[in-house]
Amino acid sequence: MADINETINDRFEDMKILDEMKTSYLNYAMSVIVSRALPDVRDGLKPSQRRILVAMNDLNLGPRGKHRKCAKIVGDTSGNYHPHGDQATYGTLVRLGQHWNMRYTLVDPQGNFGSIDADPPAAMRYTEARFASPAPDMMEDIEKDTVDFVPNYDETRKEPVVLPSKFPNLLVNGASGIAVGMATNIAPHNLNEVCDALLLMIDNPDCTFKDILEVLPGPDFPTGGIICGRKGILDAYVHGRGHLKVRAKHHIEESKRGKISIIFTEIPYMVVKATIVSKIADCVREGTIPEISDVRDESDRKGMRIVVEVRKDADENVVLNKLYRYTPLQNTFAINNVALVNSRPETLNIKQMLKLYIEHRLIVIRRRTRYLLKKARNRAHILEGLILAVSDIDEIIELIKKSPDAPTAKINLMEKPLKLVESETLRRLLPESFVSERHGKEQFLTGPQADAILTMQLQRLTGLEIEKLAKEYGDLTEKIEGYEALLSNKDMQFDVVREDIHEIKGKYGDDRRTNISEEDLTGFDLEDLITEEEVLVMISHQGYMKRMPIDTYRKQARGGRGIIGSSTKEDDFIEHLFTASTHDYLLVFTTGGICYWLKVYNIPAMSRQSKGRNIANLLDLGDDSIASILNVREFDDQRQLLMATRNGIVKKTVLSAYGNPRSNGVKAVRLDEGDWVIGVDVTSGENEIILGTEKGMTIRFHEADARSMGRVSRGVKGISLAKDDAVVGMVIVEEGASLLTACENGYGKRTALEEYRVQSRGGKGIINIKGLDRNGKVIAIKAVQDEDDIMMITAQGMIIRTGLEEVRVIGRSTSGVRMINLKKDDKLVAVERLSLEEEEEAAESAQNGEESSSEAEGSAEPDENAEE
The missing domain is CATH 1.10.268.10 (Topoisomerase, domain 3)
Structure with missing residues (x-):
């Protein structure tokens, strides 16, 4: 009995369970890494792929021979070399023959080998295969002791450790696989370019990555498409890892009836075509891309064709950008060049891959x-x-x-x-x-x-x-x-x-399928999804903001009643009105001297009757109200920002000082106690400025009199104010313009700018308008051209649009004419200029249907005291 116990004890060994688990797991991991998931850097094949090719070589299935049943190939592979499930082996065989997965197929299929729509292949008993043309070059000279052989799984025969691989398979076909703790995803390339890179490495082993990029500019996917930007390519070539943005290739077609369609003929690599069509349909159904009227897959044996029809009122470029953003028509291909080097996994750059193959x-x-x-x-x-x-x-x-x-x-x-x-x-x-x-x-x-x-x-x-x-x-x-x-x-x-390289290049070289664009999408901007158009932006006194198409309001005659421009509360009224492009930056200046940034497309688009959304939901203004809003696209050092305060202070600062947007804003000017900003505008540095006051005084001076200062400086005196007077407006003098002055009781006038002589900054100025008892206080001054229109807004939310031909030019020291008929207890609170250039695009899109020259409800009455 003792002898039996000693024998049993000899078969056991005491060891820590942690060490045993670690050793067992590492053995398993290395087995998966070496024997299943990762390709060898020399022939670019994983063991299952290599064994399939060896089995087909044993069967003499050359490119000119007969096809053999895939069941026979799979059976020989599993029985002789690869003792794993036949479905896994068959799947590997099928992929070697799919032209949308392999840049240069190694298997020539016959029968249903699946499709790019992810349709499964037919059962192996129905399909046949033989070598494609490059496969014999992979096997060439294998019988001449060119590679090592090892016993197969049951030691009944020998199998090669690697193939001679006269064809540079790893770089031209790429590889993908998931091992334990690591993965590989090597991009396919064009054979001509790979051969040129190999020749370059042979002739100049010390060549730089830049030299390689000149002959091997980037991956070349079987499904074509467009690689956007070169940064991901450079990262992958230099470090072995990189991310490529790949877009589908498209063109625009227009039918005889004017119907616009976007046609996609190539899609990103490893994206299922049926998934793209399904995702587009989902986006339309969910309202993400409402501009699409129909989507169809018209692909056939001649090639791929996905048709996306665009609605008549939509911009095809915006639809295209939305498709790229919300569907797999734009995809990221993550390159991870991991391959086995001497049975050890390594992350390789492009020079190492070329060198190891050579x-x-x-x-x-x-x-x-x-x-x-x-x-x-x-x-x-x-x-x-x-x-x-x-x-x-x-x-x-x-x-x-x-x-x-x-x-x-x-x-x-x-x-x-x-x-x-x-x-x-x-x-x-x-x-x-x-x-x-x-x-x-x-x-x-x-x-x-x-x-x-x-x-x-x-x-x-x-x-x-x-x-x-x-x-x-x-x-x-x-x-x-x-x-x-x-x-x-x-x-x-x-x-x-x-x-050998020249021979391979001559036999199999073809044209590049994937284009490489210089457009870098690493910082994809949301504004690419927004149609660029001129819009009207309204902000009420209580801070409600919205944007509308500029052609919402029809032109009326001077003195008319107008139409409702916004539904406001009883104690609210429209205070700010201006035009801008949806892609413009808005520089929002508050009365407290703070500058905020806002994109126009972030302002909610609402109907004419809606009151809008409170600006507090878009910007954190605190207790301040808005003084000026400027639409700016670029921040340069040539232009200046000129601002004026209610107490007559002016300050000039270079525009680039405001070119770094911050979510919480920046201080734009240092204000005296009790003072606030009344206006801000962009100047060239050579302009003349006019300041207007509530009591009808103006001063005109050259902006060079106000030196450029830092962003947070106080400024200098622009005009000396009388008691209880205050600045209400600032105007940049324009050539050929006249000065429009508007008063709160609906009266106003136009005066030629020549009547306002240039003075020195800081003076008391000259009279601009008389009759303040009838007119009320001056509420705005504007520089206008004869062909301009103006928009007038009252405290009760009434809006009228009229052409300036209705307001004739009269003398400087006059009382003016009636510009708008006001209801009882209503006041004119704002006037905005609409230039002809700003209206042209809107007029074209409206096709002359939105604007009608109708007569207003009220008519203009001549004023006996128009001129003194």
Whole structure:
């Protein structure tokens, strides 16, 4: 019993469970990494792919041969080399023949091998396959001891560790796989470009990544598409990892009826076409892309064609950008160049991948040359014996006849001294060194030579056959010298690699399918999804904001009642009105001297009757109200921002000082106690400025009188104000413009700017308008052109739009005319200029249908005191 316990104990070993789990897991992980998931850097194949090709090579399924059932191929692969499930093996075989997955397929399929819509292939009993053209080049010279062989899983046969791979499979077809703790995703490339890069590496091993990029600009996907930007390519080539933005390729078609359609003919790599169509339909159904009226898949055997019809009132460029953003028509391809190098996984840059392939081909060429050299030497050795025997053939025949059996004959042949007989034919055909070394000297045969003589046919004794032996030996001698020279000269080995590369390039090279765009999408901007158009922006006194199409309001005659421009509360009224492009920046200046940034497209688009959304939902203004809003696209050092305060202070600052948007705003000016900002505008640095006050005074001065200051400085005095007076407006003088002055009781006038002489900054100014008892306080001054329209807003939310041809130009020191009929207890609170240039695009889109020249409800009455 004790002996049994000792025997059992000998079979167990005490060890920590943590160590055992760690060891077992590492063994499992390395098995997956090496034996399943990662490709070898030399041939670019994973074990399952390599074994399928070896099994097909065993079956002689060449490109010109017959197709064989895939079930036979899978059976031989599983039975001889790859003892795993037949479905997994069949899936690998199918992928090797799918042209949308492989840039250059290695298997030529027959039957249903699936589709780019992710349709499954037919069962293996229905499909057939054979080698595609590049596959034999992967196998070339495998029988010439070019690669190592190891026993298969049951040690019944040998399988190659790697293929000779005359075809650079890893770079041209790429690879993908998920191992334990790591993954690989190598992009496919164009064969011509890969061959050029290999030749560059051979000729200049110290070439830079920039040199490689000139001949190998980037991946070339089987499905085409467009790679946006080169940063991801450079990262992948230099570091082995990078992210590519790949877009579908498209063009625009317009039908005879004017219907616009976006046609996609190529899609990103490894994206299922059916998924794209389904996702587009989902976006339309969910309202994400409402501009699409229909989507169809019209693909056929001639090529891919996904049709997206755009609604008539939509911008196809905006639809396209939305498709790229919300559907797989734009996809990210993450490159991760992990491959096995000497059975160890490594992340490789492009130079390492090219170099390792070249080194593999050099090893294959050396091993092949050694194999051929050994074979040639063995054959030459046999021929030497045959030539010696033929030289003394009579004695050789007699010796064999007298021998009782073959073994004895072999021994007798090996013991008999032979001499090379002088012969003009032999001397002419054989190398001089061979004849001189053996002529007149005794030679003894070796065992292989004796065997060859015994098996030699009698026909070899004829004169013609003797010449053939001599010629064959002479040719072999030259080959041997060539093999020896090749093995001793590395430059010659590189020449062979070059020849192979040129051969492969000539056989399989084709044009690039994937375009590379210089457009970098790493910072994809939301504004690409927004149609650029001119809009009208309204802000009420209580801070409600909205945008509307600029053609919402029809033109009316001066003095009309207008239409409702906004639904406001009883104690609210429209205070700010301006036009801008949806892609413009809004610089929002508050009365407290703070500057905020806002994109116009972030302002909610609402109907004419809606009151809008409170600006507090868009900007954190605190207790301040808005003084000015400017629409700006670029922040440069040439233009200036000029601001004026209610107390007559002006401050000028370069525009670029406001070019760094911050969510919480920045301080724009330092204000005195009780003062606030009344206006801000952009100037060229050479403009003249007009300030207007509530009591009808104005001053005109050159902006050079106000030096440029820092962003948070106080400024200088622009006008000296009388008691209880305040600045209400600031105007930049324009050539050919006139000055529009509007008062709170609905009166106003236009005056030529020439009537306002230039003064020095800081003076009291001159009279601008009289009759303030009737007119009320001045609420705004504007520089306008004859062809402009103006928009007038009252405290009760009434809006009227009128052309300035209705307001004639009169003298500076006059009382003005009625511009708008006000309801009882209503006041005019704002006037905004609408220039002709700003209206042109809106007028075209409206097709003259939105604007009608209708007469207003009220008519303009002449004013007896229009001029004094």
